[in-house]
Amino acid sequence: MKIAVCIKRVPVMEVKFAIAADGTRVEEAGLKYDVNDFDLWAVEAALQLKEKAGAGEVTVISLGPDNAQEQIRKTLAMGADKGILLKSDAPTHDGLAVARALAAELKEGGYDLVLFGRISIDTMNQMTGPMVAELLDLPCVTNVFKLDISNGRGVAERALDGAIEVAEFPLPALLTIDDGLNKERLPSLKGIMAAKKKPLDVKPAQLGAVQVAVRKYELPAERAAGRILGDSSAAVPELVRLLQTEAKVL
Amino acid sequence: MANVLVFAETRGGELRKVALEAVTAARALAELSGGGSVHAVLAGADGIGTKAGALAEHGADTVQLLEHAGFAQYNPEALAATLAQRLGGGTYAYALFSATAQGRDLSPRVAAKLGTGLIADATGFVVDGGAVVATHPINNGKVIVTLALAAAPALISVRPSAFQPAVNAKPLVTESISSATDPAASRVKVTELRAGGTGKLDLGDAPVIVAGGRGLKAPEHFKLCDDLADAFGNAAVGATRAVTDEGWRPHADQIGQTGRNVSPNLYIAVGISGAIQHLAGMRTSKTIVAINKDKDAPIFKIADYGIVGDVFEVMPVLTAAVKAAKSQG
């Protein structure tokens, strides 16, 4: 089974973000980067499917700056077979522009399965996977948290705002992976060494026309400081009173 | 003047609250661009037309009914083809979706079919010379970006709870439309649909959420949350990832960065530390209450009201007090 996984380099979120004075960008200084969480779960799913089948190849594709090679190497260290960087130094919020570039690369790959993350935690678009599916005319199931593939067909369970849908699909297909499917493995030392020798192709991304433009970035309004009402159930009457009179939610 | 097409989301043959929010947002968008028409697409099995009234009441000039057994469940392939066909004719400047699991599955497919841009998960918008200019939370909700899209049609999905349903009654006008493709021919077959969470009320629809964390110590202690939710009557129970990882509650109940994104009127965090991945899914709640025995727990930084205390001591008293308040009110 030939599997492709699309992964994105994203900032680690445990920081206080700063915005440039003119609002045109989020400051880079002090940011660390990692693979988007959902994409790690997608890579893990691909590795498990390959292991179960006893044969196959996992290709990891990322569109991003040169540094995104670090994130691709991490997934090669987990066990993916080869990487492709579609180089682009212009970060964009335009999901369709990214989807077109990824679709152009995926089109000729002859993949049985293409895996995406449900959402990238930086741009929070949650659109690239289904857009690529449409561009490649592939059957698509999003938000998958349970998966079984055998004999050229798949069964997936997906989360639909609290309801669960069980969907059957033929291969080739495109899936977007949600939290809950698996926990990603950590790269072993042996994996890290092996990853250095695995192929990683770098080529320019064909982003195409960008239709969604950034006007500005800003930090959200801070919530007003809250109040501690007390240190035991003695505070309950005051809480109920505030919920009734101040917050007006009771 | 610009016409807006809006997709009205249903579940189990009923309109969801987000559908009324989307129609309200569509009406606002039409007015912002000089007063165009709002057409709502309502898909479902035979009989779904009986639900059209609420859409007209919230500002839809026409309700386009896509009635077919093949739409009893969410059918993205046929829906995307049908919406793309309707949007391709040049009638509409904008198309609006709810930024729910369905809407965020459907809208990108339609955008890709049309080759047009999509702004997802908008929390507000204005119109600026034909372009829609919308705000959207990014970086786990820690930054807000303002995006502009001038494409025709421009696609936008709106975040649940960002627009409150507003009555703007129009006479009910319905029109039957047909599917662009055979709904039975979709390659992905849904074989089962079942409730995923534990509650009767979905987390996305509940005005009050009681969420439990590891501080509850064991799955059976979630009864404390269930009881408080019952006392409110209009509440759903959510959980942290620590809890869903342990298998105490199903994954569908998880709130946070990698779970559900919610903004209820009232969010009560019970034995939850307030990790940023949890806050990412609930920080936009209108009023936040936290009960935690550790006065330094980060949840208190974003809570409007906090009680530093033991959940096992505080919760029964709170439940009784809410019951009493409800029976008086």
Ligand SMILES: Cc1cc2nc3c(=O)[nH]c(=O)nc-3n(C[C@H](O)[C@H](O)[C@H](O)COP(=O)(O)OP(=O)(O)OC[C@H]3O[C@@H](n4cnc5c(N)ncnc54)[C@H](O)[C@@H]3O)c2cc1C
């Ligand atoms: C990639 C990734 C994604 C994640 N996504 C999510 C997500 O979507 N949602 C999410 O919730 N988390 C998510 N997490 C996990 C998150 O980092 C935290 O680990 C998790 O939210 C902690 O859950 P908790 O607050 O229940 O548990 P803890 O952090 O263990 O907190 C328990 C709290 O209970 C309090 N407590 C204990 N006993 C009592 C008592 N008797 N009375 C009162 N208080 C008591 C403690 O003081 C403590 O503050 C994610 C993590 C990662 C790495």
Ligand SMILES: Nc1ncnc2c1ncn2[C@@H]1O[C@H](COP(=O)(O)O)[C@@H](O)[C@H]1O
């Ligand atoms: N620049 C990128 N390179 C590779 N994959 C991407 C990129 N952007 C998005 N994706 C994939 O699309 C998924 C959803 O991203 P998004 O639509 O941006 O929320 C991610 O989890 C990745 O799998």
